Amino acid sequence: MTGTGPVLDVQDLHVTFASSGGDVHAVRGASLQIAPGEVVGLVGESGSGKSVLGLTALGLLPRKPEPRLEGVVLLDGLDMITATDEDMRARRGTDISAVFQDPMGSLNPSMRIGAQVAEAAGGATDEEVAEMLAATGIPEPEHKARAYPHELSGGLRQRVMIAMALSRHPKLIIADEPTTALDVTVQAKVLDLLAAASRERGVALLLVTHDLGVAARICDRIAVAYAGRIVEEGTAAQLLQQPHHPYTVGLLASRPRLDGSIAGGDLPTLPGRPPDPRLPLAGCAFAPRCPAADAQCAGPLAIHVNGERRNECHHPGVLTRWPEGGPHAGRRDPILLKAPNPVVAPAMVRGVPPEPAVVVRGAVREFERPKPFPFAKRPAPFTAVAGVDLEVPHAGSVAIVGESGSGKSTLLRMIVGLLEPTAGDVTLGPGAPPQMIFQDAGASLTPWMPIGKQIEERLAALDVPSSERGARVAATLEAVGLPAEAQTAVPRALSGGQRQRAAIARAIAVPPALLACDEPVSALDVSLAAQVLNLLCHLRETLDIALLFVTHDLAAARAVADEVVVMQRGEIVERAATEDLFTDPQHPYTRELLAAVPEIHAMAVPA
Amino acid sequence: MGALVLRRFGALLAVLFGLACIVFVLQTVIPSDPARAMVGANASQEAVEAKKAELGYDDPLPQQFTQYLQRLAQGDLQSSLRTRNEVTADLREFAPATFELAFSAFVLAVAMGLGLGLLLAGGGRAGRIIRIFLIGGASVPAFLTGLLLILVFYSWLGILPASGRVGDNFIVPDGPTNLLVVDSIIGGTPDLTLDALKHLILPALTLALLPALAIARTLSTSLTQVEREDYVRTARSKGLTERTVLLKHALRNASGPALTMSGLQVGLMLGGVVVVERIFAWPGIGLYIDQSIAYSDFPAITGATLLLGTAYVLVNFFVDLTQAWADPRIRTV
Numbered sequence: 001m002t003g004t005g006p007v008l009d010v011q012d013l014h015v016t017f018a019s020s021g022g023d024v025h026a027v028r029g030a031s032l033q034i035a036p037g038e039v040v041g042l043v044g045e046s047g048s049g050k051s052v053l054g055l056t057a058l059g060l061l062p063r064k065p066e067p068r069l070e071g072v073v074l075l076d077g078l079d080m081i082t083a084t085d086e087d088m089r090a091r092r093g094t095d096i097s098a099v100f101q102d103p104m105g106s107l108n109p110s111m112r113i114g115a116q117v118a119e120a121a122g123g124a125t126d127e128e129v130a131e132m133l134a135a136t137g138i139p140e141p142e143h144k145a146r147a148y149p150h151e152l153s154g155g156l157r158q159r160v161m162i163a164m165a166l167s168r169h170p171k172l173i174i175a176d177e178p179t180t181a182l183d184v185t186v187q188a189k190v191l192d193l194l195a196a197a198s199r200e201r202g203v204a205l206l207l208v209t210h211d212l213g214v215a216a217r218i219c220d221r222i223a224v225a226y227a228g229r230i231v232e233e234g235t236a237a238q239l240l241q242q243p244h245h246p247y248t249v250g251l252l253a254s255r256p257r258l259d260g261s262i263a264g265g266d267l268p269t270l271p272g273r274p275p276d277p278r279l280p281l282a283g284c285a286f287a288p289r290c291p292a293a294d295a296q297c298a299g300p301l302a303i304h305v306n307g308e309r310r311n312e313c314h315h316p317g318v319l320t321r322w323p324e325g326g327p328h329a330g331r332r333d334p335i336l337l338k339a340p341n342p343v344v345a346p347a348m349v350r351g352v353p354p355e356p357a358v359v360v361r362g363a364v365r366e367f368e369r370p371k372p373f374p375f376a377k378r379p380a381p382f383t384a385v386a387g388v389d390l391e392v393p394h395a396g397s398v399a400i401v402g403e404s405g406s407g408k409s410t411l412l413r414m415i416v417g418l419l420e421p422t423a424g425d426v427t428l429g430p431g432a433p434p435q436m437i438f439q440d441a442g443a444s445l446t447p448w449m450p451i452g453k454q455i456e457e458r459l460a461a462l463d464v465p466s467s468e469r470g471a472r473v474a475a476t477l478e479a480v481g482l483p484a485e486a487q488t489a490v491p492r493a494l495s496g497g498q499r500q501r502a503a504i505a506r507a508i509a510v511p512p513a514l515l516a517c518d519e520p521v522s523a524l525d526v527s528l529a530a531q532v533l534n535l536l537c538h539l540r541e542t543l544d545i546a547l548l549f550v551t552h553d554l555a556a557a558r559a560v561a562d563e564v565v566v567m568q569r570g571e572i573v574e575r576a577a578t579e580d581l582f583t584d585p586q587h588p589y590t591r592e593l594l595a596a597v598p599e600i601h602a603m604a605v606p607a
Numbered sequence: 608m609g610a611l612v613l614r615r616f617g618a619l620l621a622v623l624f625g626l627a628c629i630v631f632v633l634q635t636v637i638p639s640d641p642a643r644a645m646v647g648a649n650a651s652q653e654a655v656e657a658k659k660a661e662l663g664y665d666d667p668l669p670q671q672f673t674q675y676l677q678r679l680a681q682g683d684l685q686s687s688l689r690t691r692n693e694v695t696a697d698l699r700e701f702a703p704a705t706f707e708l709a710f711s712a713f714v715l716a717v718a719m720g721l722g723l724g725l726l727l728a729g730g731g732r733a734g735r736i737i738r739i740f741l742i743g744g745a746s747v748p749a750f751l752t753g754l755l756l757i758l759v760f761y762s763w764l765g766i767l768p769a770s771g772r773v774g775d776n777f778i779v780p781d782g783p784t785n786l787l788v789v790d791s792i793i794g795g796t797p798d799l800t801l802d803a804l805k806h807l808i809l810p811a812l813t814l815a816l817l818p819a820l821a822i823a824r825t826l827s828t829s830l831t832q833v834e835r836e837d838y839v840r841t842a843r844s845k846g847l848t849e850r851t852v853l854l855k856h857a858l859r860n861a862s863g864p865a866l867t868m869s870g871l872q873v874g875l876m877l878g879g880v881v882v883v884e885r886i887f888a889w890p891g892i893g894l895y896i897d898q899s900i901a902y903s904d905f906p907a908i909t910g911a912t913l914l915l916g917t918a919y920v921l922v923n924f925f926v927d928l929t930q931a932w933a934d935p936r937i938r939t940v
Contacts, residue, residue, distance in 0.1 A: 060843055093846030100844075105837035110859050110934050120845045148935040164845065371610075 005077075006033040007171045007204045008057055013071035013081075015052050015061070015228075022278040026052040028228035028285075029071070036171065037202040039195060041215030041236070043251070044225030045525035046496065047274050053225070054174040054208045056080060058098055059088030076171055093120060097165040099194070101177035103157035107149040113160055114145030120164035136163040137193055154404070155186035159193065166197055173198060176208040183403040184552055188596040191218055210525050212251055213598035216240055221308070224248050227275050227285035234309040244309070244316035246290045253322035254530040255555070268322045269534060270527040273495070284314065292319040354394035355429040357514040357546035358415055362424035363388045365410050384410040386570035387424065392514060394429065397540060397547040399561035399578075401554055401593065407570040408550045409518055412436075415548065416516045429546075431513030432462060439519035441500040445491040451477075451502045452487030455509045462510045472509060479542075480505040480535060497528035504535065511543040518550045533559045554597055558582055566590045611931055611938055619924045626916045630909045631675050635668065639903045644688045684910035689902040694910035697895060702914060703785035704772055705880055705891030709918075711807050712814035712876055717869055719815065720822025724865065725853070727827035728834070734827075745820045749879050753813040753886040760809060768806050770888035777802055810887040814879055818872035826865035833861040862933045870926035877915045 015027040027049040034040050044050040052061065059080050061067045073080040076095050080088060097120075100106045108116055117132055118124040124132070126145065133141035136159040149157055158178060165173050175194060179187040195218035198205040209215050215222050216236055223233040224247065232245035243249045253268040272289040275281060284290070287297035292315050296302075302314040366381035385407040392398045400408045413419040415426055416434045428434065438444040446454060455473045464472060477486055480501040491499055500520060507515060517536065521529035537560055540547050551557050557564050557578070564581045566574040566589065574587040585591045642658040643650075659665055663674055678685070684694035723741070727734050747755075761769035772787055773779060777799050780790045788807070791799035833839060834857060842856040884893030892911050899907035931937045 058844055060840060089843075089846055089848065091846070092844055098841070098844040100837055100841060102837055106841045108838040108842065108856050108860065109936055111856075119847070122846075150936050161841070164841075376610075 004036075006074075007036045007038075007076055008032070008034040008206065009072070009074040010053065010057070011072040011074075013053065013056065013073055014069070015049070015056060016068040017065045018068070019065055019278075023068075024065075024277045025228055025280075026067075026277060027056070028281060030225065030228060030230050032223055032230055032233070034172065034204050034206060037199070037204055039198060039205045039207065039218055039220050041207045041209060041219035041222040042225055043209055043212050043215050043222055045210055045274065045527065047227075047277060048225040049228040050208045050225045051176055054098075054176050054206060057172070057206070058092060058096055058174055059083070059085075060092075060098075093122065093170070094168050095170055096172045096174065097168070097170045099158070099161045099165050099173060099175040099178045102181050103154050103161060104149075104181070106161055107157055109149055111148075112145065113147050113149065113152070117145070117160065117164055117167060121167035124167070132163045132167055133160070136160070136166070136197070137189075138163070153186075154182050155190060158182060158186075158190050162190070162194055162197065166201065166203070169201060170203060172204045172206065174206050174208065177210070178207070179214060180209070180211070184554065185403060185592060185596040187214075188217070188598065191598070194218070211598065212240070212255060212526075217598045224251070227281065228277070229285065229312060230310075231286065231313070232311040234311075238309055242317070244304075244311040245286075245313045246292050246315075246319040247286045249319050250289075250322050251526060254527045269530045270322075284312065290319075291323050357392045357394055357396065357429045357431075358390075358434070358548070359427045359429075360388060360390040360411075360415060360424070361427075363390075363411065363414055363421045363426060364423040365407075365414055365419060366422045383570055385414070385421075388567075388570075388572055390415075390565065390572070392546045392548050394513075395540060395544040395546050396563070397537075397549065397561045399549040399551060399557035399564045400567055401551055401557050401564060402567035403552060403593075405569075406567040408567045410570075411567070412516050412518055412548065412550045415514070429513050432510050433512060434514040434516055435507035435512040437500070437503055437507055437515065437517040437520045439523050441503040441523075442491060442496070444503050445499060445506075447491055450488050450490055451482075451494070451505070454502075455506050458506050458509045464510065476505045476509045479508070479539070481531075497524055497531065500524060500528075500532050501535065504532075504539070508539055508543060508545065511545055514546045514548060515539070516548045516550075519552070520549075521556055522551065522553060529556065530559075536560055554582075554593060566593070608931065608938055612928065615924055615927050619920055622920050623917060626913065626920070627676065627679055630912055630916075631672055634675075634905060634909055635671070637905075639905060641688060641903075641905050644903060679913075684913070685906040687899070687904055687907040687910075689899060689904045689907065694906050697907065698892065698910060698914055700785075701890065701892045701895045704787075704889060705884070705893060706918075707772075707786045707788065708807065708810055708814065708884070708889060708891060709873075709876055709880060711811040712818075713869075713873060713922075715811050715815035716818040716822060716872060716876070719819035720826060720865065720869070723819065723823035724826030724830065725858075727823060728830035741820050741824060745817065745824075747816075749813055749817060750882050750886060752816050753810070753883060756809050756813055757886070767809055768802075769809060772803060772806050772890060773799070774802050774806075810883050810889055813886070814876055814883050817879075818869070818876055821872055822865050822868050825868040826861060829861040829864045830857055833857045836860070859933050863930055866926050866930050866933065870923040873922045874919050877919055880915075 010030060010032045013027050013030045014025070017024040017026060030049065030053055032040075032042070032053070042050045042053065055061045056069065056073055057075060057080060069081045071081065075091060078087060078091060107113070113133075114126065114129045117129045121128065121132065126142070129145050130141040133144060138144050138156055138159050144152065144156070149160075152160070161178075178194060179190050182190060191214060194205065194207075197203070207215055207219060212222075219236050221234065222236050222239045223230045224239070224245065225231070226247050232239065232243065232248050239248060240252065243252060250268075250270045254270055270289055275285050275288070283298040284293070284301060287293040290297065294315075296314045301312050304311050304313070304316055363385055364383065364387050365385040366383050368381050369379045371378050388411055390398070390411070400411065402408045410419065414421045416436050418436075445451070452473050455476055456469050459469045459472055460466070473487060474484060477484060482498060482501050482505060486494065486498065486502060491502065494502060515536070520536070521532050524532060533556060536547060539545055547560060549557060549560055561578050564576060564578050565572050566581070566587060568589050574581065574585070574590045576586070581590065582594070585594055640655075642662060642664060643655050646654045646658050663671060666674070682695060684698070686692065687694050687697055690697055723737060727737055727741070757769045760767040768774065779787065780794050780796075780799075782790065783793065784790055787803040788800055791797075791803055839852060839857055842852045847855075880891065881893035881896055883889070884891045885897055888894075892915065896908060896911045899911070
């Protein structure tokens, strides 16, 4: 049935993984159609089942734990649930192809780019490969075809992935978070390339993403996934301007935005967490978190279909605006954690103006390059940070923004003492030594050690008497919004957001004068990211901790920082109070960064 | 790549120098009296002293060391106390047999390790059975394996010979390589080639078995890890067959740890050669060392040690280069 029918037709799909803790229901009755040439966004948080749906269409679900599939997934007429492995394999590449999230890991590291593209094309000459690479905007395609993946930037690698996905003119491309791992300026270009390429060639595109802004930028139609179902679906304009499902409203509200509509206050956050995928669902899965929920919502699902729009809400459109604040708004009362610690800010006690948390003067950091061969003259070192002055005031908040390679992380590492500056000075203010929060909280926690022990270790290192440690651990966990049970849990048992809270708990158990955060929320879902950003702001206020925040996410920077510093090629090109920088950027590079952020425009929410 | 070869070659020379130093230290530290051994137990004390002076054992240590290095540089390993021949001449006679055995065993170990590793990583019933077999096999020492193989293939089945390099009814050709299989092929005597190969099978298998198991386990572990990599998923999304995905994308990227393991196993094999050559009466360096130890024949022992050490370092030099070939990211480091 090629031709006019949908290229992908998912009907009542259920995907269940068997696990020792009970069956995990990843997808619970999702339906979605994609017409030939259509660009559809599938938006949801991690655990919503969006990626599983994409992989099911590709026939590439992981084999362990073994998935159980029910429903129908018709790829151009072939049911990918009942089809044999061989039939599915034959469709991949020719009918359906994929662009995955991590361009670093998605290309074979030991094969030249050109060979990988030729393989995807089912055999191609060097000229054809160069043409394909050129078509995705790769400069010097003949030269790049001879390169290995590690020799290319993330953006170029993702273009190679796109070239491979397009190489056999498939009917559908599944793009799973294709730009999440890229710098913001590159993100926009890669997204536009993907959309343009699929429109020109009439290739349908399913863009799986957690970011409504990314979907809004290129999609005709958007489907919102929650707890394994598609809870709302409609044209991009409909969904963004007049969301019917409260979850969509919440997603839109919790996105940190550049236009400053939440200035001074908290980012709105969705209360609670998505339902446990191991438990059966009765009624609407979002009801426990929904401000508009009532007794009806626990009953059978209400499914409304109206032309292109579809939603699964008993009260569609009732909620037009997410209520102010979140559960965290009520938690602004100070948490007593700092009282028994005399090392914190002695200057405050004496009534002297507090010293800055850190002062950086003329910091330079060079990295030596390896000699090309023994006895060769050593090549000129690579300068990551080229003479930077920076000051973070006591309990202040400064964000450093820039793309990868701008030197922002190197600067941060020099400040916390992980790297020695080649030249210049870093002077830390009084108080406990600085602590650091990393992007990947999971990797920054010791895997086998319970969270409570990890916090205790830190207390012991700073000579907190052992009699006080138990109480301090409990207070710290509470301060970061973790349940008391987290004390005995190992990191693996926590969710991504909880792990980041645990990492924060460890860092602030003895409040440092400076908390250095390296992309602390870029691995988190939107609503979780908002919660963590709020938490950092509250900790700053209640514990007098200065924040130094490295990020490529300008919206996040705006949410937490008083002052923003823009770095490019190891130098600070602009610094300004946050409001001024966003309303009146001076440097062209800052303007370029701002323009590249995927924004949801025209958010006219009817009253 | 060229720069990498140069760097690694520099490291190789440094390691060889270190090896020479260690051998010298051992030679001086170990309480043995080569001069006494050379002149014989009944010789007078004057004769021993005269021999000592002649051999330079009375010189101060630094001088002895420079002389030792000079001799090494000229390829002079002194004379064996037992055979009275130049050690280099002895080694030239015995080394080819050992090289033939060790090389065959190495190739066998890598081939078996590769095959078993692929089967193991494939999972399923075959994988599980092999895993049990591997753990069992890995706990059997080489001398026992050798005896078992002799028992089965020589004593019971009578299909393979169990001692020496060649049967008595053959005339061993004199060169050019002293590798029997190669020489017999060059000489155009297929009967001899076959007989030499038959003699090789059991000792090579004995020597190869443990290293093969180690390589297989390393390979299967890294294959299982690579299977989870995104680029393997990418390869599948291109519509490649499982076979292509495994052999073209997974195997090469998984080969690094297995190659490292292969290099390490060469060390064990060169040590194991002494035992295995004795079991199978294989006329190689192992047998030579074995006999020299009984005589405290130090020049012979150190000479053989230097040769085996050099072989080990050379093999690992090539393993390093193979790794750089397999993973282009190493080349720039």
